[in-house]
Amino acid sequence: MSSFKAFTQQLSLPISAVWQMNSISEYKGKEELFTHQAPQILKALVEMAVIESAESSNRIEGVTIDRERVRPILLQHSRPRDRSEEELAGYRKALELIHRKYTSIAISPATILELHRLCRYELGDAGEWKVKDHQETSERSS
Numbered sequence: 305m306s307s308f309k310a311f312t313q314q315l316s317l318p319i320s321a322v323w324q325m326n327s328i329s330e331y332k333g334k335e336e337l338f339t340h341q342a343p344q345i346l347k348a349l350v351e352m353a354v355i356e357s358a359e360s361s362n363r364i365e366g367v368t369i370d371r372e373r374v375r376p377i378l379l380q381h382s383r384p385r386d387r388s389e390e391e392l393a394g395y396r397k398a399l400e401l402i403h404r405k406y407t408s409i410a411i412s413p414a415t416i417l418e419l420h421r422l423c424r425y426e427l428g429d430a431g432e433w434k435v436k437d438h439q440e441t442s443e444r445s446s
Contacts, residue, residue: 397423
């Protein structure tokens with residue numbers, strides 16, 4: 305015990321860092337306990353987060369879907385009925401890739417194209433770089 309005491313006396317950590325490390329350790333223990341004692345609650349929270357994320361992200365893009373269809377498309381892999389549902393299903397596929405390979409996925413042009421392909425549900429320009437400026441297209445249509 306004396307060797308540990310001597311070692312800790314040589315360290316000069318700010319007290320705030322010690323408190324932060326203690327909090328991290330405490331919360332890590334709580335997370336492990338929660339994971340083992342209530343996995344169904346954790347699963348429900350993950351599902352809720354996926355639904356809210358997908359729905360909000362797609363709403364930002366102007367994609368709206370009947371609330372009753374969101375869960376079946378995202379969690380039960382129901383077949384999309386229209387373009388909006390295809391976009392939601394594509395978002396699900398991209399999220400699945402990220403969650404499956406988060407430790408090894410490289411941030412690269414190939415990954416970006418793959419995520420774009422998945423999000424666009426393999427339609428139109430899916431998985432391709434933009435070739436025309438958006439402003440160019442808008443000016444011609446007006």
